Ligand SMILES: Nc1ncnc2c1ncn2[C@@H]1O[C@H](COP(=O)(O)OP(=O)(O)OP(=O)(O)O)[C@@H](O)[C@H]1O
C-alpha cells in the first residue's frame with residue numbers, strides 16, 4: 319500500500335504475482351509451491367545454493383520454463399492461461415543471462431536495435447537513437463560500432479543490459495549476471511545495475527553477490543530445495559536470519 323497525497327492509502331497491484339508455483343524436470347521436483355509478489359519499483363534478490371531452483375523460478379516469469387502448476391501473473395495477466403502472447407510478453411520483460419547471449423557476428427549497435435526493429439517495428443534510425451542513449455548510460459557509447467567479439471566480459475554484459483533496456487521493459491530479470499566475469503570486472507556491471515535500481519526499475523536478480531543483495535535490494539529471498547525458505551528486509555536477513563538453512567548459507571557473511 320502506498321500513501322497518496324491526500325493521505326488515503328491506494329492499493330498497488332504487484333507487477334509479478336507467483337502463487338503455488340510448481341515445476342519438475344522428470345522426477346526432480348525443482349519448485350515446490352513457490353509464492354512471491356514483486357511490487358512495481360521493487361528490487362528483489364534471490365539467493366540460495368546451487369540447484370535450489372533460482373534460475374527455474376526466474377525463467378517461469380517470462381515462460382522460458384512452463385509451470386506445471388500454480389499461477390504467474392504479470393501486470394494482472396495470468397501467464398498460465400492459454401491466451402498469452404509469449405512474444406508480446408517478453409517485450410515487456412528484459413532478461414540478462416550469465417553468458418550474455420549476444421550475437422557475436424553483429425556490432426554492438428545492431429545487437430541493440432535488432433529486437434526493437436524486428437519485434438516492435440521501430441524505425442531503424444529511432445531505434446539507433448534510443449540504443450545510443452542506453453549505451454551511453456552503461457558507458458559504452460564509444461563502442462557502438464565495435465564487434466561484440468572484441469569486448470571484455472564486463473563490456474559484453476553492459477551491452478546485454480543496454481540491449482534489454484532498448485525494449486523499454488517493465489521489469490528486468492537478471493540470472494547471475496556477474497558469475498562469468500573476472501572479479502575485477504564484476505564491479506562495473508554491478509554499478510550499472512545499482513544505477514538502474516536507483517532509477518526505479520523493477521528488478522529480480524539471482525546473484526551470489528551478497529554485498530549487492532544487502533545494499534541494493536529492497537528484499538532478499540532465500541531459496542532452499544525448491545521453496546522460499548525465508549525472505550525479508552536485507553539488513554534483517556544479513557544480521558538476523560531466522561531459518562537454520564539461511565543461517566548456514568549466509569554464515570560467511572554474518573557478523574559475530
Ligand atoms: N531443463 C532442465 N532439465 C532437467 N533438469 C533441469 C533443467 N533445468 C534445471 N534442472 C535441474 O533443476 C535443478 C534446479 O536448477 P536451477 O537451474 O533452477 O537451480 P539454481 O538454483 O539456478 O542453481 P545454480 O546456482 O547452480 O544456477 C537442478 O538440479 C538442475 O539440474
Ligand SMILES: [Mg+2]
Nearest residue numbers: 372373374493
Ligand atoms: Mg541458476
